[in-house]
Amino acid sequence: MAWGMHMVTITIDGIRLEVPEGKNILDCALDGGIYIPHLCHHKDLSPLGSCRMCIVEVEGRDGIVPSCTLKAEEGMAVTTRSPEIERLRMLALELLLAGHPEDCSTCPKYGNCELQTLIQYIGPKTGRLKMRVKGFKPQENNPLIVHDMNRCVLCGRCVRACNELRGVKVLQYQKKELETFVGTLHGRLLMDADCRFCGACVEVCPTGTIRDKMEQRGTKEEAAVPCRAACPAHTEIPRYI
Ligand code: FES
Numbered sequence: 001m002a003w004g005m006h007m008v009t010i011t012i013d014g015i016r017l018e019v020p021e022g023k024n025i026l027d028c029a030l031d032g033g034i035y036i037p038h039l040c041h042h043k044d045l046s047p048l049g050s051c052r053m054c055i056v057e058v059e060g061r062d063g064i065v066p067s068c069t070l071k072a073e074e075g076m077a078v079t080t081r082s083p084e085i086e087r088l089r090m091l092a093l094e095l096l097l098a099g100h101p102e103d104c105s106t107c108p109k110y111g112n113c114e115l116q117t118l119i120q121y122i123g124p125k126t127g128r129l130k131m132r133v134k135g136f137k138p139q140e141n142n143p144l145i146v147h148d149m150n151r152c153v154l155c156g157r158c159v160r161a162c163n164e165l166r167g168v169k170v171l172q173y174q175k176k177e178l179e180t181f182v183g184t185l186h187g188r189l190l191m192d193a194d195c196r197f198c199g200a201c202v203e204v205c206p207t208g209t210i211r212d213k214m215e216q217r218g219t220k221e222e223a224a225v226p227c228r229a230a231c232p233a234h235t236e237i238p239r240y241i
Helices: 025-031 083-097 114-122 157-165 200-204
Strands: 007-012 015-020 055-058 064-066 077-079 145-147 172-176 179-183 210-212
Touching: 007 025, 015 025, 055 083, 064 083, 083 114, 157 172, 157 200, 200 210
Parallel strands: 007 077
Antiparallel strands: 007 015, 055 064, 055 077, 145 210, 172 179
């Protein structure tokens, strides 16, 4: 505990925790050994609250809210699982997956992908939503980094890492017709846009969107396993992946 930090008592799923006042509930839960699914959140980055995976209910308050943007207050009683939370969480995941290719087993991030972990934990119903093909051309001409926007779930971690953490400000949200994507101004290659190749975006990317060029592709045997049906990755739910 840092000097001068004011501690408060909260409960998460009935478990009592002493936490710093104002700390976000998702980090309180994870630090206390309670798993809440999450995707856009990263402990080193400012909270965004966009993916809606971490939603919870607070006793005495209306509505369901993201726990990554919810600040701890004295006496707060938080519930992380209920039929309504699970219904909304599944819907949010299905919307993400509707814009994500289904070829996980050939992705270099196969077996080490946070989206796969969520699929296993939440178990979305498949086929309810129409798939949307983004049709981006992966950038493979940069040194060190491959940038494949087809696999992006717009969690914004790379943008926050590039802007807030490193102050480089190369990666930004961009628009192509109705599609939002992450890229450089005027669509320049990273190497032409003052990217320092520090690797922060690679570190925080939860999927195979921004990745190390040296990462190995999945094997043919792995490719034979349809990820959504029977993904063997992650038998345990890690606290921070
Ligand atoms: Fe909280 Fe994405 S992790 S909304």
